[in-house]
Amino acid sequence: MTLSRSLIPDLGRLQAFESAARHGSVTQAGRELNLTQSTVSRQIRELEAQLGITLFERVRQRVVLSEAGRKFLPDARKLLEQGEAAMLRAMAGSKAALLRLATLPTFGSRWLVPRLPGFLQAHRGVALDIASRSAPFDLEDQGFDAAIHYGQPIWANATCRYICQEVIVPVASPALVEAEPPRTPDDLTRLPLLHLATRPKAWVDWFRQAGVETQAAFQGHRFDQFTMVIQAAHAGLGVALLPLYLIEQELAAARLRVVVDLPLPTENGYHFVMPNSKLDHPVANELYHWIVSQVGA
Incomplete structure (x- = not known):
């Protein structure tokens, strides 16, 4: 990779600009950064010269962002955050093999x-x-070595390796179904249903597998995270379709129970994704094989 030195930002100048913009004062920025006012002013002038734009309008004793400065500030903050994150990652992995993993x-x-x-x-x-x-x-752009993905084995510039299929079951709080336990799939049409917003047809598919056609499959509360669906079911708000692996503790402790024993394998699966440039990453490969072994267990 060949970069133009004139386009590479100086983090010290960016820090001076960001601090002065946040405080509206070069003096306050100097105090925060432990620099003299003249040093902060010089760094801002050098950044303006490098960019070819005016970042501040000087108004009495304060500095006010120009239109160009307002547009540049979010990018400057992002660059500073990325620089700090890179340093922290390097320090964390200085005595260890560091693995960056994204997961659901x-x-x-x-x-x-x-x-x-x-x-x-x-x-x-x-x-x-x-x-x-x-x-x-973009795994490479964000610096990740691997990711856990649910869906089809498709990911740009990366390779997906199969982990397992997902199986969902209808569960509810024992208190919700204690008085009149459901015995057939049709019985669930008379109970409140809970939905995951990203899987709006899950109940439709489950009832169809059971041979039941009902408008009740679309009704009920919706949540955008499995965690909230689990909590809602535990609170007695309704019956939820949940993956077995997510509710192991609740089932073992009888906080939730399977109300009709009719599992539904979903059409998607879980995959371990690695960017094509890091397919030989030793720790990521070890983690993949370990995850598969845990699923098998």
């Missing part, structure tokens, strides 16, 4: 993280940097 929020919090002690015990020289993501993104 509920999969990460309810299935992956509780099992990670086993992986880390077997890989003591590994440090993990895990972030939640709900949709495909």
Whole structure:
């Protein structure tokens, strides 16, 4: 990669600009950065010269962002945040093999993280940097080594490796169904249903598999995260279609129960995604094989 030196930003100048913009004062920026007022002013002038634009209008004792300055400020802040994040990642992995993993929020919090002690015990020289993501993104651009993906095995500039299929079951709080336990799929049409907003046809598919046609499949409360659907079911708000792996603890503790034993395999699956430029990443490959072994167990 060849970059033009004249276009590479100086982080010190960006920091002076951002601080002065936030405070509306070069003096306050100097105090925050432990620099003299003249040094901050010089750094801002040098940045303006590099950009070829005026970033501030000087109004009495204050500095006010120009139109160009207002447009540039979000990008400057992003560059500073990225620089800080890069330093933190390097420091975190200075004595360990660092793996940056993106995962679906509920999969990460309810299935992956509780099992990670086993992986880390077997890989003591590994440090993990895990972030939640709900949709495909540019892995390389955002610096990730791998991602957990639910859907079809399609991801731009990356390779998807199969983990498992998902199986969902209808569950509810025991208190909701205690008085009159449902015995057939048709019985569920008379109970309130809970929906995941990103899977609006899940109940339609489940009832169709059971041979039941009903408008009730579209009715009920909607939530945009599995975590909220689980909590809503636990609170007795209705019957939810949930993946078995997400509710292991609730089923074991009898906080939720399967109300009709008719599992539905979904058309999508879980995949371990790696950018094509990092297919030989040793820790990511170890993690993939470990996850598959945990699913099998």
